[in-house]
Amino acid sequence: MHCFNHPQTAAIGTCKCCNRGLCTDCASDLGHGLACRDRHEAQVEAMNMIIEKNARIYAAAPKNILIGPVFFLLLGLLFAGFGYFSSGGITDLPFLMGLAFIIFAIVSYVRSRALFREEP
Ligand SMILES: [Zn+2]
Ligand SMILES: [Zn+2]
Structure with a gap:
Protein backbone atom coordinates (compact mmCIF):
# COMPACT_ATOMS: atom_id res chain seq x y z
CA MET A 1 0.00 0.00 0.00
CA ALA A 59 -16.54 -2.78 31.21
CA ALA A 60 -18.97 -1.52 33.85
CA ALA A 61 -21.76 -3.82 32.68
CA PRO A 62 -20.79 -6.97 34.66
CA LYS A 63 -21.19 -5.01 37.88
CA ASN A 64 -24.75 -4.15 36.88
CA ILE A 65 -25.92 -7.66 36.00
CA LEU A 66 -27.16 -8.25 39.56
CA ILE A 67 -29.64 -5.37 39.59
CA GLY A 68 -32.31 -7.11 37.47
CA PRO A 69 -32.11 -10.56 39.08
CA VAL A 70 -32.03 -9.13 42.62
CA PHE A 71 -35.12 -7.04 41.87
CA PHE A 72 -37.05 -10.09 40.65
CA LEU A 73 -35.74 -12.19 43.53
CA LEU A 74 -37.03 -9.69 46.09
CA LEU A 75 -40.35 -9.44 44.26
CA GLY A 76 -40.54 -13.24 44.22
CA LEU A 77 -39.77 -13.53 47.92
CA LEU A 78 -42.39 -10.89 48.67
CA PHE A 79 -45.07 -12.74 46.69
CA ALA A 80 -44.06 -16.15 47.99
CA GLY A 81 -43.94 -14.95 51.61
CA PHE A 82 -47.27 -13.18 51.26
CA GLY A 83 -48.85 -16.21 49.61
CA TYR A 84 -47.44 -18.64 52.13
CA PHE A 85 -48.26 -16.75 55.33
CA SER A 86 -51.49 -14.90 54.55
CA SER A 87 -53.40 -17.18 52.22
CA GLY A 88 -53.78 -20.82 51.39
CA GLY A 89 -50.16 -21.97 51.42
CA ILE A 90 -47.86 -23.20 48.69
CA THR A 91 -50.58 -24.20 46.22
CA ASP A 92 -52.04 -20.68 46.15
CA LEU A 93 -51.54 -18.28 43.25
CA PRO A 94 -49.42 -15.61 45.04
CA PHE A 95 -46.93 -18.26 46.16
CA LEU A 96 -46.69 -19.77 42.68
CA MET A 97 -46.23 -16.30 41.18
CA GLY A 98 -43.46 -15.63 43.67
CA LEU A 99 -41.85 -18.92 42.75
CA ALA A 100 -42.01 -17.96 39.07
CA PHE A 101 -40.31 -14.61 39.84
CA ILE A 102 -37.54 -16.38 41.77
CA ILE A 103 -36.95 -18.83 38.92
CA PHE A 104 -36.91 -15.93 36.45
CA ALA A 105 -34.35 -14.11 38.63
CA ILE A 106 -32.07 -17.16 38.69
CA VAL A 107 -32.40 -17.74 34.94
CA SER A 108 -31.65 -14.10 34.06
CA TYR A 109 -28.67 -14.06 36.45
CA VAL A 110 -27.20 -17.21 34.90
CA ARG A 111 -27.81 -15.88 31.39
CA SER A 112 -26.14 -12.49 32.03
CA ARG A 113 -23.21 -14.24 33.72
CA ALA A 114 -22.70 -16.36 30.61
CA LEU A 115 -22.88 -13.21 28.49
CA PHE A 116 -20.05 -11.46 30.38
CA ARG A 117 -17.98 -14.52 31.19
CA GLU A 118 -15.34 -13.64 28.58
CA GLU A 119 -14.68 -10.25 30.17
CA PRO A 120 -11.62 -9.90 32.40
ZN1 LIG B 1 -8.71 10.77 6.44
ZN1 LIG C 1 2.08 11.10 2.08
Whole structure:
Protein backbone atom coordinates (compact mmCIF):
# COMPACT_ATOMS: atom_id res chain seq x y z
CA MET A 1 0.00 0.00 0.00
CA HIS A 2 1.18 3.51 -0.80
CA CYS A 3 0.35 6.94 0.51
CA PHE A 4 -2.77 8.49 -1.03
CA ASN A 5 -1.01 11.85 -1.47
CA HIS A 6 2.44 10.46 -2.40
CA PRO A 7 2.07 7.43 -4.72
CA GLN A 8 5.84 6.79 -4.56
CA THR A 9 5.96 6.59 -0.76
CA ALA A 10 5.00 3.53 1.25
CA ALA A 11 2.13 4.04 3.65
CA ILE A 12 2.65 3.43 7.38
CA GLY A 13 -1.06 3.02 7.99
CA THR A 14 -4.53 4.21 7.08
CA CYS A 15 -6.66 7.09 8.27
CA LYS A 16 -9.32 5.86 10.69
CA CYS A 17 -11.83 8.23 9.12
CA CYS A 18 -11.40 7.75 5.34
CA ASN A 19 -9.19 4.62 5.21
CA ARG A 20 -6.68 6.21 2.83
CA GLY A 21 -3.05 5.16 3.00
CA LEU A 22 -0.82 7.64 4.79
CA CYS A 23 2.96 8.09 4.84
CA THR A 24 4.85 9.56 7.79
CA ASP A 25 4.49 13.07 6.34
CA CYS A 26 0.72 12.81 5.91
CA ALA A 27 -0.24 10.82 9.01
CA SER A 28 -1.08 12.32 12.35
CA ASP A 29 -0.72 9.79 15.17
CA LEU A 30 -3.46 10.37 17.73
CA GLY A 31 -2.42 7.57 20.07
CA HIS A 32 -5.25 5.18 19.16
CA GLY A 33 -4.94 5.47 15.40
CA LEU A 34 -3.82 7.53 12.43
CA ALA A 35 -5.61 10.41 10.77
CA CYS A 36 -4.99 12.54 7.69
CA ARG A 37 -2.89 15.42 8.96
CA ASP A 38 -4.87 18.70 9.02
CA ARG A 39 -7.92 16.98 7.49
CA HIS A 40 -9.46 14.24 9.64
CA GLU A 41 -7.71 14.75 12.97
CA ALA A 42 -10.84 16.12 14.65
CA GLN A 43 -13.08 13.35 13.28
CA VAL A 44 -10.75 10.55 14.36
CA GLU A 45 -10.35 12.18 17.77
CA ALA A 46 -14.14 12.18 18.14
CA MET A 47 -14.36 8.54 17.00
CA ASN A 48 -11.74 7.54 19.56
CA MET A 49 -13.69 9.29 22.29
CA ILE A 50 -16.89 7.42 21.37
CA ILE A 51 -15.08 4.07 21.25
CA GLU A 52 -13.43 4.75 24.60
CA LYS A 53 -16.77 5.73 26.14
CA ASN A 54 -18.44 2.53 24.85
CA ALA A 55 -15.57 0.43 26.17
CA ARG A 56 -16.01 1.98 29.60
CA ILE A 57 -19.77 1.33 29.61
CA TYR A 58 -19.18 -2.27 28.53
CA ALA A 59 -16.54 -2.78 31.21
CA ALA A 60 -18.97 -1.52 33.85
CA ALA A 61 -21.76 -3.82 32.68
CA PRO A 62 -20.79 -6.97 34.66
CA LYS A 63 -21.19 -5.01 37.88
CA ASN A 64 -24.75 -4.15 36.88
CA ILE A 65 -25.92 -7.66 36.00
CA LEU A 66 -27.16 -8.25 39.56
CA ILE A 67 -29.64 -5.37 39.59
CA GLY A 68 -32.31 -7.11 37.47
CA PRO A 69 -32.11 -10.56 39.08
CA VAL A 70 -32.03 -9.13 42.62
CA PHE A 71 -35.12 -7.04 41.87
CA PHE A 72 -37.05 -10.09 40.65
CA LEU A 73 -35.74 -12.19 43.53
CA LEU A 74 -37.03 -9.69 46.09
CA LEU A 75 -40.35 -9.44 44.26
CA GLY A 76 -40.54 -13.24 44.22
CA LEU A 77 -39.77 -13.53 47.92
CA LEU A 78 -42.39 -10.89 48.67
CA PHE A 79 -45.07 -12.74 46.69
CA ALA A 80 -44.06 -16.15 47.99
CA GLY A 81 -43.94 -14.95 51.61
CA PHE A 82 -47.27 -13.18 51.26
CA GLY A 83 -48.85 -16.21 49.61
CA TYR A 84 -47.44 -18.64 52.13
CA PHE A 85 -48.26 -16.75 55.33
CA SER A 86 -51.49 -14.90 54.55
CA SER A 87 -53.40 -17.18 52.22
CA GLY A 88 -53.78 -20.82 51.39
CA GLY A 89 -50.16 -21.97 51.42
CA ILE A 90 -47.86 -23.20 48.69
CA THR A 91 -50.58 -24.20 46.22
CA ASP A 92 -52.04 -20.68 46.15
CA LEU A 93 -51.54 -18.28 43.25
CA PRO A 94 -49.42 -15.61 45.04
CA PHE A 95 -46.93 -18.26 46.16
CA LEU A 96 -46.69 -19.77 42.68
CA MET A 97 -46.23 -16.30 41.18
CA GLY A 98 -43.46 -15.63 43.67
CA LEU A 99 -41.85 -18.92 42.75
CA ALA A 100 -42.01 -17.96 39.07
CA PHE A 101 -40.31 -14.61 39.84
CA ILE A 102 -37.54 -16.38 41.77
CA ILE A 103 -36.95 -18.83 38.92
CA PHE A 104 -36.91 -15.93 36.45
CA ALA A 105 -34.35 -14.11 38.63
CA ILE A 106 -32.07 -17.16 38.69
CA VAL A 107 -32.40 -17.74 34.94
CA SER A 108 -31.65 -14.10 34.06
CA TYR A 109 -28.67 -14.06 36.45
CA VAL A 110 -27.20 -17.21 34.90
CA ARG A 111 -27.81 -15.88 31.39
CA SER A 112 -26.14 -12.49 32.03
CA ARG A 113 -23.21 -14.24 33.72
CA ALA A 114 -22.70 -16.36 30.61
CA LEU A 115 -22.88 -13.21 28.49
CA PHE A 116 -20.05 -11.46 30.38
CA ARG A 117 -17.98 -14.52 31.19
CA GLU A 118 -15.34 -13.64 28.58
CA GLU A 119 -14.68 -10.25 30.17
CA PRO A 120 -11.62 -9.90 32.40
ZN1 LIG B 1 -8.71 10.77 6.44
ZN1 LIG C 1 2.08 11.10 2.08
